[in-house]
Amino acid sequence: MKKRIISAAMIAFLGVIASAQQIKFEEYNLPNGLHVILHQDNTAPVVTTGVMYNVGAKDEEKGRTGFAHFFEHLLFEGTANIKRGEWFKIVSSNGGANNANTNNDRTYYYETFPSNNEQLGLWMESERMRKSDISQLGVDTQREVVKEEKRLRMDNQPYGNLFTEVQKNLFTKHPYHWSTIGSMDDLNAAKLVEFQNFYKKFYVPNNATLVVAGDIDVAQTKKWIETYYGSIPQGTVAPKNFPKDDPITVQKEITAYDPNIQIPAYVTAYRTPGNQEKDSYVLTMLSTYLSGGKSSVLYKKLVDEEKKALQVAAFNQTLVDYGIFAFFALPMGETSRAVLQGDIDAEIKKLQTNLISEEDYQKLQNQFENQFVNSNSSIQGIASSLASYSVMNGNTNLINKEIDIYRGITREDIRNAAKKYLNPNQRIILNYLPEKK
Structure with missing residues (x-):
């Protein structure tokens, strides 16, 4: 009998935990196609604003690999209203932290601020989407940054290129064939206009999801989102029809x-x-x-x-x-x-x-x-x-x-x-x- 009581108590406890884990959210689309997700949690005075773009290494063209990861760096260079070199200063001076990451399928940028700076985070990400500065100076600077990253993380790191070898042999037709960091030769050969066109093609509201999570007032957040993102024009997003690999039938x-x-x-x-x-x-x-x-x-x-x-x-x-x-x-x-x-x-x-x-x-x-x-x-x-x-x-x-x-x-x-x-x-x-x- 005692065992049954303990077991029932444990089940009840786990039920409470599972219930507490439920993440409530609201999602909707702006007329320009931007998908918005809001999660309100007022237990701590922080807000994360993130934008995930539906672009990763697989969206690149053969001979021009590494673009998506390159943009993870390039889009911190500045915008029409944020001067070059100011992005990280603005974030840190307002008590925030930020980062970005890329994989084969998507790219994600985010800022986490004290909740009294929620509006700042929303504005900064709208600036990145509306008018990032894709200049020759920025491209040349970030090329060197990415080259150094590749040297440190892959070329000079034990087993650093192992997974790249797996990818390029496991996939022959699908663009999972190449690594996220791509080829330095491809990035060196690319012209400025190619980077500008990549930005216009993928960094548009109808290819993005905006998430705002934390200590927010939902009604006010929606107003800010409409103000900062509503007028950004949508782009033309092509369907993702990637070639399929034939089944592997021989080791x-x-x-x-x-x-x-x-x-x-x-x-x-x-x-x-x-x-x-x-x-x-x-x-x-x-x-x-x-x-x-x-x-x-x-x-x-x-x-x-x-x-x-x-x-x-x-x-x-x-x-x-x-x-x-x-x-x-x-x-x-x-x-x-x-x-x-x-x-x-x-x-x-x-x-x-x-x-x-x-x-x-x-x-x-x-x-x-x-x-x-x-x-x-x-x-x-x-x-x-x-x-x-x-x-x-x-x-x-x-x-x-x-x-x-x-x-x-x-x-x-x-x-x-x-x-x-x-x-x-x-x-x-x-x-x-x-x-x-």
Whole structure:
């Protein structure tokens, strides 16, 4: 009886937490096509204003890669009303913080201010959208910044170009073929007018989502949004008809070299469904089962018990059009790729043949419940999540409902996904080796 009482109390407690996690929001469109999402939370005097543009590395043209990431830097240069070099000064002098990030599918800019400066954040992002200064001086300056970033993060970083090698071999037709940072040769060759045209094409209200989250007065915020964004003219947004890759039907093995490493890395990668399909969620859960923590299957076997690997991981990279499911392993001592591959394949075979135990399944569910409870713990995080779910998933309310997708995944779903996507004839194998002396 006591056990039942404790269990019921725990269920009630979790119900309270789940209810507290509900993120209330309002969304609507301006006549110029700008999508607006508002989230009011008056518990702390801060406001995040973010704009997510539906443009990422996949929207670039072959021979002109790296533009979306380049604009992540370039659009801090200044605007018609914000002088060059003043952006960060304005933010910091008003108690704020700001940043931006880019991936294959979208670009996101945001400012977080004390709530008495909400209007300032709205104005600054409208300035970026309305009339950013795309000048030769700005382009030349940011070229050097991006080159240095590439040197630090990729070219001079151990394993820095590993994922780029995976992308360019896993995709041959789709523009996921190239990395987000792109090619420096492409950026060097581009003319000023090409950067100006890229801005006109993608940084328009009907290709953007504006999110305002935090200590706001909704009625006043709507008035400011209309004032600052309502008169920005919409652009012509072309449909995203990217070429599709043919299914992988034969295993492909490639070798690449890195002068910055001493220990080889072995990667096995599979092309999987985009993030709006249920199987994408199943594969994320599957990857967590395999390598989510020190008690996970692969870590416990290859690192902890058998000492065959220094590091091992399985991860599901979720993108809009496709996903990338990959295994990564650093061998211990003289352990060969064949040995590591054999052990990983054996675990895949188990997943394809048998259901995971009920105990492991409940452990997975608990992990994802815990992630859900701990997610969106800041206004800045909530703003980013609202924008991401809207732009990349087409459903803003996934911020509240995504956990239900994971709750609905069964052990049979996990087995079926392993059988459907993780077969030897559907993969590439990358041998990422120290450069020969």
